[in-house]
Amino acid sequence: MRPFAFSRADSIESAVQHYQAEPHSTFVAGGTTLLDLAKLDVMRPSRVIDINDLPLKEVERLEDDRLRIGALVTNANLARHPDVKQDYPLLAQAIMAGASTQVRNMATTGGNIMQRTRCPYFRDVAAACNKRAPGSGCDAIDGINRMHAVLGGSESCVAVHPSDMCVALAAIGATLTLQGPDGEREIDFADFHYLPGTTPHREHALGEGELIVAVTLDPPLRPLGTAYTKLRDRASYEFALASAGAMLSLDDGMIGEARLALGGVATRPWRCHEAESLLVGRRADEAAFKEAADTALAEAKPLSHNAFKITLARQAIVRALRDARERHS
Numbered sequence: 001m002r003p004f005a006f007s008r009a010d011s012i013e014s015a016v017q018h019y020q021a022e023p024h025s026t027f028v029a030g031g032t033t034l035l036d037l038a039k040l041d042v043m044r045p046s047r048v049i050d051i052n053d054l055p056l057k058e059v060e061r062l063e064d065d066r067l068r069i070g071a072l073v074t075n076a077n078l079a080r081h082p083d084v085k086q087d088y089p090l091l092a093q094a095i096m097a098g099a100s101t102q103v104r105n106m107a108t109t110g111g112n113i114m115q116r117t118r119c120p121y122f123r124d125v126a127a128a129c130n131k132r133a134p135g136s137g138c139d140a141i142d143g144i145n146r147m148h149a150v151l152g153g154s155e156s157c158v159a160v161h162p163s164d165m166c167v168a169l170a171a172i173g174a175t176l177t178l179q180g181p182d183g184e185r186e187i188d189f190a191d192f193h194y195l196p197g198t199t200p201h202r203e204h205a206l207g208e209g210e211l212i213v214a215v216t217l218d219p220p221l222r223p224l225g226t227a228y229t230k231l232r233d234r235a236s237y238e239f240a241l242a243s244a245g246a247m248l249s250l251d252d253g254m255i256g257e258a259r260l261a262l263g264g265v266a267t268r269p270w271r272c273h274e275a276e277s278l279l280v281g282r283r284a285d286e287a288a289f290k291e292a293a294d295t296a297l298a299e300a301k302p303l304s305h306n307a308f309k310i311t312l313a314r315q316a317i318v319r320a321l322r323d324a325r326e327r328h329s
């Protein structure tokens, strides 16, 4: 690992000032992505700014019924928070499907949103990778691309966004609060992660020196049934080959509101708006669920080694919708 300078921020303002004082700085909280990538020489910060002392560890119910989550709330604490378990069970289910107990104890809400892809070529500095080294090419396109995306890819990059938590945020709907040199601003979670297009190194809407300070969830659906289905190579501590987060609001077996998002198959957390529209007003039965799955995957484009992901994703969607129906309160 290359040497870097280290400083500790005691306020959001000082964190931003530290960053501005030195180009190629980076913030660290749980460190579950940064330290791995620094050891692999993929990330080469000149300064690491520890933000763990910032007052961003609270979960707060707002007057309009939304839930504001500080960016430093750990994944473990978020998944077991009573308001999350009661009103946003999909978020708790998705978090608990990810990583390991140890990682969830360290990883933070903001860091989870900022995590980098697990593409093996991205993590190998000897490989061509447009995301890590713009213009160098993409060894995954004609390489071993079993784990890569079937939705949202481009000729420049087909790397999957790896987060489980972000699949739930995509389905629930959320607003991110960012703070940086120009003050505070808000952005819809749906607009935060970019498609790779021709610039896969530009992954998100965060500006230089900005950091995520809070995530505010949209008001909860009531009544609600939710399920997160994650299909993967082994039962724990593994990234998704395909996952689906489903939320259903039912009235006498009819779907009043539906939310559906996918993970493991797309270049960013993937909300399925057309499939949701198809479900609304339908009876919550297998035929509707299968049609929704077909609609959600209609644009899927397999690579040489991952056509099986489309089948897996279809099964994940149907199972998640079925389980959400069964769990409806």
Ligand code: SF4
Pocket (backbone or CB within 6 Å): 117, 119, 120, 121, 122, 128, 129, 130, 131, 132, 137, 138, 139, 140, 141, 148, 156, 157, 158, 159, 200
């Ligand atoms: Fe890099 Fe994206 Fe290609 Fe992976 S898929 S090698 S991250 S450009």
